[in-house]
Amino acid sequence: MSAPTVKPPTGEVDERPLEARIEDHRRELTGYCYRMVGSAFEAEDAVQETMIRAWKGLAKFDGRSSLRSWLYRIATNVCIDALNGRKRRAVPMDFGGPSAPVAESVREPLPDSDWLEPMPDARVSSPAGDPADKAVAKETIRLAFVAALQHLPARQRAVLILREVLCWKAAEVAALLDTSVASVNSALQRARATLHESGISETAPGTTAQMDTAHTELLLRYMTAFEAFDMEALTALLHEDVEQNMPPLDLWLKGREDVMAWITTGPGKGCRGSKVVPIELNGTVGFAQWKPTGPDGGFEAWSINALRIEDGKIIGLTNFLNTDLFALFDLPLKLADDPSVLERTIG
Numbered sequence: 473m474s475a476p477t478v479k480p481p482t483g484e485v486d487e488r489p490l491e492a493r494i495e496d497h498r499r500e501l502t503g504y505c506y507r508m509v510g511s512a513f514e515a516e517d518a519v520q521e522t523m524i525r526a527w528k529g530l531a532k533f534d535g536r537s538s539l540r541s542w543l544y545r546i547a548t549n550v551c552i553d554a555l556n557g558r559k560r561r562a563v564p565m566d567f568g569g570p571s572a573p574v575a576e577s578v579r580e581p582l583p584d585s586d587w588l589e590p591m592p593d594a595r596v597s598s599p600a601g602d603p604a605d606k607a608v609a610k611e612t613i614r615l616a617f618v619a620a621l622q623h624l625p626a627r628q629r630a631v632l633i634l635r636e637v638l639c640w641k642a643a644e645v646a647a648l649l650d651t652s653v654a655s656v657n658s659a660l661q662r663a664r665a666t667l668h669e670s671g672i673s674e675t676a677p678g679t680t681a682q683m684d685t686a687h688t689e690l691l692l693r694y695m696t697a698f699e700a701f702d703m704e705a706l707t708a709l710l711h712e713d714v715e716q717n718m719p720p721l722d723l724w725l726k727g728r729e730d731v732m733a734w735i736t737t738g739p740g741k742g743c744r745g746s747k748v749v750p751i752e753l754n755g756t757v758g759f760a761q762w763k764p765t766g767p768d769g770g771f772e773a774w775s776i777n778a779l780r781i782e783d784g785k786i787i788g789l790t791n792f793l794n795t796d797l798f799a800l801f802d803l804p805l806k807l808a809d810d811p812s813v814l815e816r817t818i819g
Contacts, residue, residue, distance in 0.1 A: 493539060494523050501547050503596035503609055507633050508551035510561035510622050512591040512800050518554060522547040544634070545648045552626045560622035561588040563615075563790075564717040564724040571723035573734035581720035584794050588619050588719070590776055592801050593752040610755035612637045615778060615790060618754070620670040624663050631656055632663040687781050688818060691750055691757040694779070694786065698759075701744045707732055711785035718775075718791040731789070747771050750818045751801050753778055757818065760798065761791075762807050771807040773798045 498519060505522075506515035525546050571577040597609040611617075621629050627649065634640040634648070635656070642653045642660075649656070690709065697705035710728045717724035725731050734740040745764040750757065758778040762771035773795040780788025795805060804810040 494526055494543060497540060497543055498523075499596055500609075501543060503591075503613060504544065504633060504638070505547055505551055506591045506596065506613060507618055507621055507637065508548075508626070508629055509554060510618055511585075511589045512595065512797075513589065514554065515591070516595075518547060518550045521550045525550070541644070541648065548630050548634075548648060552630065555626040555629075559586075561619075562586055562622070563588050563619050564719060564722050565715075567722045570715075570726035570730070573725055573730045573738045573740075575739050577723045578721060578739060579723070581793075582722060584720055584796070586720070587792075587794075588615065588622065589794070590615070590753045590758075590778055590790075590792055590797065590800075593755065595800070612755070614755045615780075620667050623666055623670060628659045628663040628666075631659040632667070635660050686784070687757045687779075688750070690781060690784065690786065691759065691779060691818075695748045695750065695759055698743075699746065699748060703732065703736055706735070709786055711782065711787040714785075714787050714789065716789040716791065718793055720793060743774070746774065747807060747814060749803070749813055749816045751776070751803075751816075752818050753801075756780060760801060760803050773803070773805040776801065 501519045501522060502515050505518040506512060509515055509518060522543060526543060529546070591613055593610055593613075596613060621632070624632065630649065631645055634645045635642065640648075642656045646653045646656045694706070694709050696702075697709065707728065710731060712728045713726070714728050714731050715724060715726050716731045716734070725734055735743065743761070743763060747762045748759040750759050752758070753776070756778055758776065760776055761774045763774040764770070765772050774793070776792040776794075776797045778788075778790045778792075779786050780790075798805055803813060807813065
């Protein structure tokens with residue numbers, strides 16, 4: 473059976489090979505799968521599996537639905553299969569109250585597969601895309617939003633993302649899931665209730681250019697203070713109710729006093745002398761950090777860090793200590809391998 477043609481927005485027949493046509497959807501499918509599974513690595517694996525299944529199942533695609541809808545159907549099935557029998561990915565706050573800012577609070581790290589993982593903005597949002605669509609893509613991969621999604625059963629998760637994030641019609645979601653519109657509406661209602669209990673709105677406000685600029689400026693001030701280990705400057709940038717967590721450790725700190733105690737007299741003092749570069753992840757700004765390895769002057773990858781900013785202050789710090797994540801941001805594990813990385817900028 474010959475490959476069906478797909479009409480692009482111009483109305484002209486798109487005669488490119490299937491591989492080229494489905495590649496157009498990689499970023500948005502990656503964002504969708506990430507919201508579903510909570511891991512950038514697993515999301516990319518799910519998208520690759522989606523494309524493989526699409527190629528193998530080309531004969532079943534009769535063109536009655538759009539290529540995009542067909543790919544989302546496959547991706548949804550891939551993600552639901554991956555989630556079956558799995559516990560949800562967690563954040564340190566799921567394991568109890570805040571920890572004391574002392575070395576005794578550091579216990580054996582849990583497996584990386586237990587944790588919610590970050591996603592680089594560039595992997596889910598095209599630089600040339602519509603600004604409004606880019607804003608929605610960024611806001612709906614916020615760590616808090618994706619963490620809340622992990623509390624939903626897989627099908628409810630898919631319904632909420634398709635209806636509230638991607639703005640599909642109930643009938644379209646029903647067709648994708650082989651169910652009724654009534655079932656879709658019921659699943660959406662239950663999902664909304666669960667998110668409401670988590671304190672998360674199912675829809676997120678758009679990001680403005682002004683907010684992006686302000687966040688970038690605050691990030692650069694934080695990075696400057698952090699590299700200088702200027703405690704007075706760091707303290708001034710933190711909200712009094714700031715929270716800091718460090719997956720795969722199950723500890724978390726609450727309050728500016730404890731966060732600063734961690735870095736001045738606790739284990740965080742080992743970060744003195746670090747090098748950092750700015751990154752964009754999960755709809756916010758952050759930085760990658762390399763710690764000094766010793767008197768020889770070398771620097772090795774330590775953490776990928778996301779900031780949560782409110783009212784001009786940093787109210788959340790998530791330090792992902794899994795150095796495998798550096799590959800997602802095209803960053804070296806040792807600065808000596810690519811010293812030019814320190815010249816990176818964002819914004």
